[in-house]
Amino acid sequence: MSIDPSLRLPAETPNTPVRGELAIANLSKSFRIGGQLRPVLEGINLTLRPGEFVSIVGASGCGKSTLLRLIVGLDDDYQGEIRLDGERVATTSLDRGIVFQDHRLFPWMTLEQNIELALRNTNVPKARRAQIVAEHIALVGLEGFEKAYPHQLSGGMAQRGAIARALVTEPKLLLLDEPLGALDALTRVNVQTELQRIWMAQRSTMLMVTHDVEEALYLGDRVIVMSPNPGRIRRIVDVDLPHPRDRRSPLLHRLKDEILAELTAAPVEPGGVSDNLVRLPAREAR
Amino acid sequence: MAGSLVSPSLGEARAFAGNLAALAPPVLLLALWEVVSLSHLFPEQVLVPPAEVFRTLFAMTQSGELQRHVGDSLHRLSVGFILGAAAGLAFGVTIALSRLAEAAFVPLFLTLWQVPVIALVPLLVMFLGIGEPFKVAIVAIASFFPVALAAFDAVRGVPRAWFEVGRVYRLSLADTVWRIVVPATVPAVVTGLRIGLTRAWVVLVASELLAADSGIGQMMEMGRQLFQIDVVLSGVIVSGLVGFAIDRGARAIEQHATRWRAA
Ligand SMILES: Nc1ncnc2c1ncn2[C@@H]1O[C@H](COP(=O)(O)OP(=O)(O)OP(=O)(O)O)[C@@H](O)[C@H]1O
Ligand SMILES: [Mg+2]
Numbered sequence: 001m002s003i004d005p006s007l008r009l010p011a012e013t014p015n016t017p018v019r020g021e022l023a024i025a026n027l028s029k030s031f032r033i034g035g036q037l038r039p040v041l042e043g044i045n046l047t048l049r050p051g052e053f054v055s056i057v058g059a060s061g062c063g064k065s066t067l068l069r070l071i072v073g074l075d076d077d078y079q080g081e082i083r084l085d086g087e088r089v090a091t092t093s094l095d096r097g098i099v100f101q102d103h104r105l106f107p108w109m110t111l112e113q114n115i116e117l118a119l120r121n122t123n124v125p126k127a128r129r130a131q132i133v134a135e136h137i138a139l140v141g142l143e144g145f146e147k148a149y150p151h152q153l154s155g156g157m158a159q160r161g162a163i164a165r166a167l168v169t170e171p172k173l174l175l176l177d178e179p180l181g182a183l184d185a186l187t188r189v190n191v192q193t194e195l196q197r198i199w200m201a202q203r204s205t206m207l208m209v210t211h212d213v214e215e216a217l218y219l220g221d222r223v224i225v226m227s228p229n230p231g232r233i234r235r236i237v238d239v240d241l242p243h244p245r246d247r248r249s250p251l252l253h254r255l256k257d258e259i260l261a262e263l264t265a266a267p268v269e270p271g272g273v274s275d276n277l278v279r280l281p282a283r284e285a286r
Numbered sequence: 287m288a289g290s291l292v293s294p295s296l297g298e299a300r301a302f303a304g305n306l307a308a309l310a311p312p313v314l315l316l317a318l319w320e321v322v323s324l325s326h327l328f329p330e331q332v333l334v335p336p337a338e339v340f341r342t343l344f345a346m347t348q349s350g351e352l353q354r355h356v357g358d359s360l361h362r363l364s365v366g367f368i369l370g371a372a373a374g375l376a377f378g379v380t381i382a383l384s385r386l387a388e389a390a391f392v393p394l395f396l397t398l399w400q401v402p403v404i405a406l407v408p409l410l411v412m413f414l415g416i417g418e419p420f421k422v423a424i425v426a427i428a429s430f431f432p433v434a435l436a437a438f439d440a441v442r443g444v445p446r447a448w449f450e451v452g453r454v455y456r457l458s459l460a461d462t463v464w465r466i467v468v469p470a471t472v473p474a475v476v477t478g479l480r481i482g483l484t485r486a487w488v489v490l491v492a493s494e495l496l497a498a499d500s501g502i503g504q505m506m507e508m509g510r511q512l513f514q515i516d517v518v519l520s521g522v523i524v525s526g527l528v529g530f531a532i533d534r535g536a537r538a539i540e541q542h543a544t545r546w547r548a549a
Binding site for chain 1: 447448450451453454455456457458461465466469470472546547
């Protein structure tokens, strides 16, 4: 990787060696819609090991974006616990980054300015910022587009720009909400490969929501299958394949069929959720 | 390759044709004016021929009279506009940010907005006389409403998604305002300023017609009273051209301020 390791921000908790361990316990969330309290997430328990890549798949409306917004700290109205390296999540923090489904680059700033904005509230010395920004633009393969405005980038390029912006603060945990959802199949495959390369280089913990089961399996050490109404974890699938992966791997194809079957199956009885947790291939709960 | 060679010249040809096309209606209008005055359908004192009007315009420019009137009007316009636009901006942003201020002021604001500004002339003249304060006030009022409304809509329209990005990167309040809210609202606010400025110009000329001792409107009114229709028509031409120039200038600024937008 082109990023000088000495550029890493000093860890805020130097006596805890763990970087990017996300622990979610008994998380529930309801929205009030027309005076009615509607549960959106219920009984979510999940632990991400530092440096792990976990994908989430699930029907539209099952609360995936809501879950990411809670983890990133944009919404602190929830029951249960969300902890990153032991610290309870209450608001946003530069330890937790997010890539939204719409790239959300500011249209009045060039790519460079957009990425540099993420560094404004960090303790990275001003003199180093331009260099770090340039390195991250190179990391996502956008050299030559530093001065381009978002409308001058293609959808895939803008999305990679958004990934660079999220990575530039070197968050311990990076959340990705359908980051490639708007891309065509070919660009998508390319950015997936790039994302895998970046993750292998960066090794921060990543949690990615996607509608694409193949993508979830290709990138994820584990794939979380959610069921809707209210959103729960229906199943956690281990993907026991080293990275970088081969898309043609038979294991990926077998798991894909299983997850698709799971997603289209009848809803699980409430209460029976945890008993139904099947791990493929069988591996102990973490 | 061939396309890139051909398209610029095609584009230039098209722009040239466009400029030419924009000249045609004024020329036709002048020709019509000339023909009607030659036909003696109206007495020559009422419908002064174009050449006569241009002679008068030239003479008034030579004597500096025209510049003095236009200068007086533009001076009032700038002072009144700065006051009215500043107040409109402050008011619009306030009612956009505070639900309480919105609830308190918006009904009155919308009611007053329905009153034609010219209808305030008699009232303002009673309070302020026909001197400078009155004309500055009328310009300020005419600019205030479009600017306030544009600022309100612009600030309310900043997508929540952008504030969320600011929160994720822990931007300070100052950075959130200067790097997100201001740029996000600039296009709509600048449009509001342009509309306010061109409205104010129209209202100013109209109120100078009604009550003033100088200015382009007063020049026309004096011309009417002395039955110098050439002076009146000169005023019509000049106020139209000044308004056009103001609009064009403001549009150029608007385009510069929003150059990051997709073409
Ligand atoms: N701000 C909100 N107020 C009220 N209800 C909300 C709000 N945000 C989300 N919801 C509800 O929460 C549920 C889950 O929404 P969420 O956006 O998390 O779904 P999702 O799994 O991300 O869906 P998709 O795959 O379509 O993006 C939906 O039923 C939605 O109606
Ligand atoms: Mg979503």
